[in-house]
Amino acid sequence: xxxxxxxxxxxxxKALASPIRLMLVDELSRGDRCVNDLRPxxxxxxxxxxxxxxxxxxxGIVTERRAGLRNIHHLECPCILQAxxxxxxxxxSEAQHRSKLTKTE
Amino acid sequence: xxxxxxxxxxxxxKALASPIRLMLVDELSRGDRCVNDLRPxxxxxxxxxxxxxxxxxxxGIVTERRAGLRNIHHLECPCILQAxxxxxxxxxSEAQHRSKLTKTE
DNA sequence: AAAGTATATGACTATATGTGAATATTGTCA
DNA sequence: TGACAATATTCACATATAGTCATATACTTT
Numbered sequence: 318x319x320x321x322x323x324x325x326x327x328x329x330x331k332a333l334a335s336p337i338r339l340m341l342v343d344e345l346s347r348g349d350r351c352v353n354d355l356r357p358x359x360x361x362x363x364x365x366x367x368x369x370x371x372x373x374x375x376x377g378i379v380t381e382r383r384a385g386l387r388n389i390h391h392l393e394c395p396c397i398l399q400a401x402x403x404x405x406x407x408x409x410s411e412a413q414h415r416s417k418l419t420k421t422e
Numbered sequence: 423x424x425x426x427x428x429x430x431x432x433x434x435x436k437a438l439a440s441p442i443r444l445m446l447v448d449e450l451s452r453g454d455r456c457v458n459d460l461r462p463x464x465x466x467x468x469x470x471x472x473x474x475x476x477x478x479x480x481x482g483i484v485t486e487r488r489a490g491l492r493n494i495h496h497l498e499c500p501c502i503l504q505a506x507x508x509x510x511x512x513x514x515s516e517a518q519h520r521s522k523l524t525k526t527e
Numbered sequence: 528a529a530a531g532t533a534t535a536t537g538a539c540t541a542t543a544t545g546t547g548a549a550t551a552t553t554g555t556c557a
Numbered sequence: 558t559g560a561c562a563a564t565a566t567t568c569a570c571a572t573a574t575a576g577t578c579a580t581a582t583a584c585t586t587t
Contacts (some may be wrong), residue, residue, distance in 0.1 A: 318448040320464075323441035326509035331439035335545090336428035339435075341520045343423040352564060359425075362547055367565055369545095377516035386554055386563045393519070396511030404431035406501030411482035414498070440575090457534060470576060472535055491533045491584055 332376030333400060337361065338369050345379065345392040348373075352388055437481030440506060442466065442475050448506075450484065450497040457493060 334341060344350060344358055356366055366369045370390060373379040380393045438444060442464045449455060449463055461471055475495060478484040485498045 334436035403505040
């Protein structure tokens with residue numbers, strides 16, 4: 318894998334690599350939402366949510382459209398759910414690994 | 423999605439979210455490697471490679487075993503390749519999106 | 528035991544990221 | 558136009574991350 322490709326891919330993974338942004342993506346996977354809808358998901362200021370969404374937009378994961386005062390956010394790439402699956406896989410295999418260790422030692 | 427779950431998942435994605443670590447994972451997906459094998463992949467010091475590998479280990483993505491002087495690294499979770507697929511998906515849909523914009527405007 | 532090889536770690540610097548508070552922008556409605 | 562609501566942006570600061578160099582550790586070979 319070339320460095321440029323890896324960099325492009327890393328940028329996307331980086332955009333996902335935050336608890337808050339994962340929760341935003343998770344919520345958006347169930348339908349479009351405006352910032353105010355998403356606000357209660359995390360205990361941070363509106364400013365912070367806005368910046369997290371900006372990162373997701375910047376990575377091409379999320380798009381937005383205006384609807385009057387609201388800015389509606391839309392999950393552009395449902396393929397993101399693959400990445401979420403992957404994390405579950407790691408967590409599972411880690412749990413397995415740990416239980417093996419405790420059995421042996 | 424709860425914050426604790428999201429945090430665990432974010433930790434894994436964070437471990438992947440670096441060009442160098444992606445290249446390491448990519449190489450490991452083709453077989454086990456020791457640090458010296460991986461060193462030429464990135465133009466950083468041995469120290470840096472070692473730290474990157476430590477992060478992958480810490481996230482449960484990679485495991486290691488001693489073989490004499492060598493520390494052999496092994497990709498524990500091939501499911502990681504799902505996450506890599508996902509990034510391709512985003513890149514593709516972004517390219518599509520961009521070409522639509524240039525056509526319309 | 529001494530020398531050598533492979534890898535990890537500590538101390539440090541530079542840069543990036545996350546955050547709240549305050550402020551700016553954009554759009555609506557009276 | 559003026560007041561208001563939703564969202565974005567800027568600033569100042571704290572913390573995290575990536576990198577290097579020097580050094581420590583683990584193991585092998587002579």
